[in-house]
Amino acid sequence: MTSSLPADSVGMVTPQTAHFETPLNLECGRTLDRFELVYETYGELDASASNAVLICHALSGDHHAAGYHSSADRKPGWWDNCIGPGKCIDTTKFFVVCLNNLGGCAGSTGPTSLNPATGKTYGADFPAITVADWVAAQARLADKLGIDTWAAVVGGSLGGMQALQWTISFPTRVQYAVIIASAPKLSAQNIAFNEVARKAISSDPDFHAGHYAEFDTIPRKGLMLARMLGHITYLSNASLGSKFGRALRSDELKYVPLDIEFEIESYLQYQGERFAENFDANTYLLMTRALDYFDPAQACNDDLAAALRPVEAKFLVVSFSTDWRFAPDRSEELVKALVDARKAVSYARIDAPHGHDAFLIPDERYFDVFTGYMNRIATQLGLS
Amino acid sequence: MTSSLPADSVGMVTPQTAHFETPLNLECGRTLDRFELVYETYGELDASASNAVLICHALSGDHHAAGYHSSADRKPGWWDNCIGPGKCIDTTKFFVVCLNNLGGCAGSTGPTSLNPATGKTYGADFPAITVADWVAAQARLADKLGIDTWAAVVGGSLGGMQALQWTISFPTRVQYAVIIASAPKLSAQNIAFNEVARKAISSDPDFHAGHYAEFDTIPRKGLMLARMLGHITYLSNASLGSKFGRALRSDELKYVPLDIEFEIESYLQYQGERFAENFDANTYLLMTRALDYFDPAQACNDDLAAALRPVEAKFLVVSFSTDWRFAPDRSEELVKALVDARKAVSYARIDAPHGHDAFLIPDERYFDVFTGYMNRIATQLGLS
Numbered sequence: 001m002t003s004s005l006p007a008d009s010v011g012m013v014t015p016q017t018a019h020f021e022t023p024l025n026l027e028c029g030r031t032l033d034r035f036e037l038v039y040e041t042y043g044e045l046d047a048s049a050s051n052a053v054l055i056c057h058a059l060s061g062d063h064h065a066a067g068y069h070s071s072a073d074r075k076p077g078w079w080d081n082c083i084g085p086g087k088c089i090d091t092t093k094f095f096v097v098c099l100n101n102l103g104g105c106a107g108s109t110g111p112t113s114l115n116p117a118t119g120k121t122y123g124a125d126f127p128a129i130t131v132a133d134w135v136a137a138q139a140r141l142a143d144k145l146g147i148d149t150w151a152a153v154v155g156g157s158l159g160g161m162q163a164l165q166w167t168i169s170f171p172t173r174v175q176y177a178v179i180i181a182s183a184p185k186l187s188a189q190n191i192a193f194n195e196v197a198r199k200a201i202s203s204d205p206d207f208h209a210g211h212y213a214e215f216d217t218i219p220r221k222g223l224m225l226a227r228m229l230g231h232i233t234y235l236s237n238a239s240l241g242s243k244f245g246r247a248l249r250s251d252e253l254k255y256v257p258l259d260i261e262f263e264i265e266s267y268l269q270y271q272g273e274r275f276a277e278n279f280d281a282n283t284y285l286l287m288t289r290a291l292d293y294f295d296p297a298q299a300c301n302d303d304l305a306a307a308l309r310p311v312e313a314k315f316l317v318v319s320f321s322t323d324w325r326f327a328p329d330r331s332e333e334l335v336k337a338l339v340d341a342r343k344a345v346s347y348a349r350i351d352a353p354h355g356h357d358a359f360l361i362p363d364e365r366y367f368d369v370f371t372g373y374m375n376r377i378a379t380q381l382g383l384s
Numbered sequence: 385m386t387s388s389l390p391a392d393s394v395g396m397v398t399p400q401t402a403h404f405e406t407p408l409n410l411e412c413g414r415t416l417d418r419f420e421l422v423y424e425t426y427g428e429l430d431a432s433a434s435n436a437v438l439i440c441h442a443l444s445g446d447h448h449a450a451g452y453h454s455s456a457d458r459k460p461g462w463w464d465n466c467i468g469p470g471k472c473i474d475t476t477k478f479f480v481v482c483l484n485n486l487g488g489c490a491g492s493t494g495p496t497s498l499n500p501a502t503g504k505t506y507g508a509d510f511p512a513i514t515v516a517d518w519v520a521a522q523a524r525l526a527d528k529l530g531i532d533t534w535a536a537v538v539g540g541s542l543g544g545m546q547a548l549q550w551t552i553s554f555p556t557r558v559q560y561a562v563i564i565a566s567a568p569k570l571s572a573q574n575i576a577f578n579e580v581a582r583k584a585i586s587s588d589p590d591f592h593a594g595h596y597a598e599f600d601t602i603p604r605k606g607l608m609l610a611r612m613l614g615h616i617t618y619l620s621n622a623s624l625g626s627k628f629g630r631a632l633r634s635d636e637l638k639y640v641p642l643d644i645e646f647e648i649e650s651y652l653q654y655q656g657e658r659f660a661e662n663f664d665a666n667t668y669l670l671m672t673r674a675l676d677y678f679d680p681a682q683a684c685n686d687d688l689a690a691a692l693r694p695v696e697a698k699f700l701v702v703s704f705s706t707d708w709r710f711a712p713d714r715s716e717e718l719v720k721a722l723v724d725a726r727k728a729v730s731y732a733r734i735d736a737p738h739g740h741d742a743f744l745i746p747d748e749r750y751f752d753v754f755t756g757y758m759n760r761i762a763t764q765l766g767l768s
Contacts, residue, residue: 028639128639188624188648192616195649196609199656202642203605205589210642221587225580229613232576240572246679253677255412255512257669258586258594261676264572265579272583285641292645293637295630324708 005068008084009076010042010091013067015107018144024102024137027293030127033116037141038107039063039099042083043091045145051383052147053089053374054138055079055098056155056162059230059287060279062106065098066091081362088370093378094151102137103129103286111282112213122282124210129286131158131294135165139173151381152374153313154178156359157326158287161294164334167313168296176377178370180318181359183330184304184337185295190325193233194288197226201281210282219281224272226284231271236322236355240264297337304337314344316373318366320358321351346373389452392468393460394426394475397451399491402528408486408521411677414511417500421525422491423447423483426467427475429529435767436531437473437758438522439463439482440539440546443614443671444663446490449482450475465746472754477762478535486521487513487670495666496597506666508594513670515542515678519549523557533557535765536758537697540564540743541710542671545678548718551697552680560761562754564702565743567714568688568721569679574709577617578672581610585665594666603665608656610668615655620706620739624648681721688721698728700757702750704742705735730757 005011017038024032040063045052055065057078066083068076082088083096100108103126111126118125142150153163153174160182166174186194201207204222208215232240244264253261260266300306315338319331328349338345348369352358358366377383389395401422408416424447429436439449441462450467452460466472467480484492487510495510502509526534537547537558544566550558570578585591588606592599616624628648637645644650684690699722703715712733722729732753736742742750761767 124641128641185630187621188628188630188646189616189619189621191630191646192612192624192648192652195646195652196612196616198642199605199612199653200584200609203609204587221583225584225587225609228576228580228583232573232580235573237571237573240576244572246569246572246575255673255677257508257512257666257673258582261673262572262575262579264576268576268579269583282641289639289641289645293639 008086009080010067010084013040013042013064013069013077015040015063017107018141020140022140024133024140026127026133027130028128032102032109032127035102035109035137036107037099037102037109037137039097039141040065040067040077042066042096043094045095045147046383049147050149050151050381051093051095052145052150053094053096054142054150054153054166055083055089055096056134056138056153056159057098057101058155058157058159059291060275061159062104063098063100063108064106066096079360082367082370088367089154089374090378093383094374097141097145097147099138099141101129101134103283105280105283110280111210111286112280121213123213124282126282126286129290131161131165131290132169134162134290135169138162138166139170142173149173149175151383152176152178152377155182156180157182157356158291161291165294165296167311168307171310171312174313175381176316177313178316178318178373179331179334181320181323181326181356182334183326184297184334186292191292193229194292197229198285198288200225200229201285207281210285212281218276220276223276223279223281223284224269227275228268228272231268233325234355234357236324236353238322239354242353304333305340308337308341308343311341311343315346316369317345317347318359318369319349320354320356320366321349322353323356323358325356392470393464394451394468397424397426397448397453397461399424399447401491402525404524406524408517408524410511410517411514412512416486416493416511419486419493419521420491421483421486421493421521423481423525424449424451424461426450426480427478429479429531430767433531434533434535434765435477435479436526436529436534437478437480438526438534438537438550439467439473439480440518440522440537440543441482441485442539442541442543443675444659445543446488447482447484447492448490450480463744466751466754472751473538473758474762477767478758481525481529481531483522483525485518487667489664489667494664495594495670496664505597507597508666510666510670513674515545515549515674516553518546518674519553522546522550523554526557533559535767536560536562536761538562539566541566541740542675545675549678549680551695552691555694555696558697559765560700561697562700562702562757563715563718565704565707565710565740566718567710568681568718570676575676577613578676581613582669582672584609584613585669591665594669596665602660604660607660607663607665607668608653611659612652612656615652617709618739618741620708620737622706623738626737688717689724692721692725692727695725695727699730700753701729701731702743702753703733704738704740704750705733706737707740707742709740
């Protein structure tokens with residue numbers, strides 16, 4: 001961090017923790033008797049609680065979406081470039097809430113928490129969580145914060161699935177949904193990549209069937225592999241090409257198969273190692289399964305338009321041309337279903353080189369669309 | 385196998401082994417003092433040795449390209465649908481040679497062979513091999529078989545790289561090159577996937593730094609992960625979707641993250657397990673590095689047309705619309721360079737749903753192009 005905060009930063013933020021004592025029934029059939037959610041807020045909730053925006057995080061995200069935790073922070077929150085005074089989600093207009101999801105590993109109740117039934121870390125005994133479960137837990141947080149209706153629920157990737165699920169689970173509690181670089185369900189290829197990541201984790205001898213905490217270890221290599229693989233799917237072929245190409249790590253080839261020869265290998269290894277130190281393996285398994293399971297059309301015989309019929313929200317859907325994890329045609333499935341269900345939807349397919357990660361990266365056309373839509377919400381709701 | 389051989393089969397075939405005692409200097413700077421290559425032939429070499437076609441195999445292929453080894457064989461060789469009487473490569477016209485490449489694990493000298501210097505299995509001590517090394521070894525086999533000039537060198541994927549390298553290493557010894565679903569070099573994304581596969585293998589505690597044979601084990605889980613990942617990249621998103629979609633393994637979800645939930649997971653696991661029992665991990669590492677290293681333009685300041693200027697062969701290049709491992713634009717890079725270098729090249733971009741594996745799968749348009757080109761070679765060379 002620079003010594004002074006940028007003028008368009010939300011500034012210093014402090015995570016808060018909400019405690020919930022009413023049992024939460026989960027889709028898997030199990031119940032959490034009590035749980036905690038860690039969250040941050042940016043901006044001010046207005047007197048009628050009409051300006052609240054929920055940010056839903058993706059696979060490896062957390063509650064720290066914007067601002068800084070301390071002056072020692074080198075980086076702000078993960079979506080800082082979109083949240084702040086004058087930014088896409090303008091905190092002079094909106095009260096922004098971002099939480100670490102249930103099952104996460106950044107403070108909310110999850111596999112690294114103590115299981116009250118055993119007094120030990122949950123580990124692999126933590127129940128499977130679905131996107132609908134997340135939304136149910138988020139609704140509890142909304143209740144606690146006195147937010148009956150969200151002005152908007154916003155998310156990219158897995159976060160976009162939560163935004164979509166909000167409009168289905170609680171049709172009257174969401175006015176606008178912003179769904180970026182997402183899909184209404186995973187394809188077989190998406191599931192296949194997730195499965196290789198899970199197998200990498202479970203094959204690590206330090207995984208101990210998910211109870212590694214009891215062995216005072218973590219499945220470091222498995223998590224590293226999972227992240228390396230994930231990372232490839234977040235970036236486009238073109239962006240990897242322009243960033244790394246075939247650049248060598250040394251002046252010449254070493255001809256030793258397991259030595260690092262190319263820059264791309266070194267980069268992936270660094271990403272993998274850093275992730276393995278900071279993320280929980282059971283949470284990774286749980287999150288990838290939440291992705292796999294998400295399929296709101298299933299309850300309506302695979303008719304997504306039918307599933308969306310009770311929805312009352314208006315939608316902005318954004319896709320990116322080089323995103324091959326959730327390619328534009330996946331967003332367009334959703335747009336088509338919304339149109340078929342006669343819902344209000346704006347759609348932008350942004351020509352951007354960054355692949356799936358484009359939803360996190362500043363881009364003029366993307367930010368223009370995003371800012372314009374959020375500002376129109378503010379105007380419609382009489383917030384500014 | 386059915387009790388009687390199909391009429392268009394090359395029939396029963398027996399692998400042969402060629403021994404080479406003249407040292408082979410490798411690109412990595414090391415030398416193999418002696419080596420063996422196992423190979424098969426189909427059809428008859430004519431009196432002037434003018435009808436010989438070399439088939440180069442891809443990553444996990446071997447010398448058994450066509451026909452059956454015994455009446456108990458359930459499946460014929462890996463490219464049986466393209467090689468035989470009346471097929472794309474018509475064995476009534478051509479004498480077809482296919483070998484297991486140096487460094488392979490199907491009988492040719494490789495990491496599973498005894499290292500004469502130590503009396504132990506080579507394992508990780510086997511030298512790195514490049515595509516140019518393979519071609520040099522294949523040329524030794526051609527010498528031994530009395531073949532001065534190949535009517536054609538043919539290959540898909542990594543096999544196509546060998547065909548291209550033949551035209552550069554031995555311009556006067558190849559009349560036609562057929563390069564299918566290939567690329568003139570790997571992209572950063574291609575290398576990245578290979579690197580994850582290598583890391584999966586080397587992270588397996590049973591890998592023992594490549595000397596698993598001495599520990600009487602194999603890195604089964606690592607190889608399985610490598611193959612699962614590779615397999616995803618061989619198939620198209622669409623073909624995985626139409627084959628598996630989101631079909632469940634059981635009637636309903638189990639909500640246990642590591643249980644098999646979807647059919648695609650079960651399929652990948654089966655593919656991975658089968659591969660791990662039948663393929664050598666050090667060979668896999670060596671083969672993926674040969675892929676990574678291949679870059680014939682590098683010696684000419686990344687000018688592929690310049691690298692191709694000395695070439696004398698004529699070319700057929702084939703790509704497949706849904707191949708995202710080596711997408712059509714990768715073949716078109718090669719075609720453009722060939723045109724720029726004023727070489728004769730025919731190019732077909734086949735609209736096929738099967739992804740990279742399309743080069744192995746019967747498709748009327750693909751086979752028409754392939755057969756037509758091979759038959760024109762036969763006519764041009766006065767073979768029929």
